[in-house]
Amino acid sequence: MSDGASKFLGVLGHPIGHSQSPRLFKRILSAEGRDDVAYRTFDLPNIEDFHTLTQDHPNLVGLNVTVPHKQAILSSLVRVSEEAQAVGAVNTLVKTPQGWEGHNTDVWGFQRSIQPFLANRHERALVLGTGGSAAAVHHVLAKLGIDAISVSRTGDSTKGTRALGRASIGYHEVSEWVVRHHLLVVHCTPVGMHPHDGDMVPFPTSWLTPEHLVVDLIYTPAETRLLREARGRGAAVLNGADMLRLQAEKAWEIWKTSGV
Ligand SMILES: NC(=O)c1ccc[n+]([C@@H]2O[C@H](COP(=O)([O-])OP(=O)(O)OC[C@H]3O[C@@H](n4cnc5c(N)ncnc54)[C@H](OP(=O)(O)O)[C@@H]3O)[C@@H](O)[C@H]2O)c1
Known part of the structure; x- marks a missing residue:
């Protein structure tokens, strides 16, 4: 102390x-x-x-x-x-x-961090990963009325702790049609986190467009390979730094309210 x-x-x-x-x-x-x-x-x-x-x-x-x-x-x-x-x-x-x-202040942090970047066209989302942060992301997207599909290595999100999203597919099922019809992509896995900066989940970034918003919850590095490739296709990109700061501020608010 x-x-x-x-x-x-x-x-x-x-x-x-x-x-x-x-x-x-x-x-x-x-x-x-x-x-x-x-x-x-x-x-x-x-x-x-x-x-x-x-x-x-x-x-x-x-x-x-x-x-x-x-x-x-x-x-x-x-x-x-x-x-x-x-x-x-x-x-x-x-x-x-x-x-x-x-x-759970990840919910607050994620919602407040993406809201300024959302447009009407972001009505369907792909959420990559099925862990704890993906559950918070699905909860927020449901609150915002955004339809989300879960993407995982097994294609079966029910193998995790709970069912996530309205459907669940494997990375190999992410076709050009799927990418073009889901203009919001949220990456919720640790793949690409420092020191493995060159790694990326097997997501086909070549089908991303300037209409897409790609969010990576990772904040180190500030630009993961996924975000770099998405930016290269003209997509808007957002890393996890704002979410991290906002969830901490919300935690502090909760502690202060409790008398800390
Ligand atoms: N910015 C923030 O405030 C914030 C908050 C929370 C988390 N995060 C970041 O978000 C990331 C995920 O956190 P988490 O708590 O959700 O982790 P987690 O509970 O461990 O879940 C990660 C998920 O990633 C997938 N995954 C794991 N290894 C993989 C691999 N080698 N290839 C492809 N997919 C893999 C798995 O899904 P499948 O098995 O279904 O593929 C797993 O369910 C971390 O980098 C964390 O730092 C950031």
Whole structure:
């Protein structure tokens, strides 16, 4: 804990070294003049050790949760917000007198980050990947009335924790027709993330057009190979940096409302 801090917040995951959250919250806490609150990382390989961790740190009042615990932690919580229940994953925890409660601010972050870029023509979407972030993305697209198809390596999104989107196809089924009829593409896999900057999911970028908006939730590198190729076809592109900042700001708002 830093000098003067009487309570702390943190991020829980495994591995955790790559997390951008400490940097983001250092900035938020400093901008708010909150030197009574510190932010740190918790590398927790086994989610069964969550209770021991919270007992060992009684001044811990809030947590961000990242891969691989966003879903597994649900059973350790006393309450889960409606939105997080709908998504089936949490990324923000608040300590209450009854126990820990969970929220999902990825939903807020994703929605606020894409809204300025959406046009009427973006009425159908392809969502690449079927993990936790894809579930948040599907939830937002459904709220916005955008019809989404799930694209995965198996072509079967029900193999994940829940059914995603109105249909599910494999990458090999993404034909020119499919690309031309889905003007929003959202990439929700870790493929292409630093240090594997040259990697890309097998998505046929040659059929993208200037009408397309391609969103990659990855924020390092700032431009993945997928976004570079999409930009090369004239598509509008957006990385995950805005979503990351917005979900952190929303988490801080939740913590402040809870009395942090
Ligand atoms: N910007 C933000 O604020 C933000 C927030 C959350 C997540 N993210 C980023 O989003 C990405 C995904 O996060 P997540 O939490 O959803 O991860 P996840 O739960 O581990 O899911 C990733 C999905 O990616 C697909 N996948 C994994 N390895 C693959 C491979 N080698 N080839 C093709 N597909 C593969 C899998 O889908 P299939 O098996 O169905 O193909 C899997 O379900 C990460 O890079 C993360 O950093 C960013």
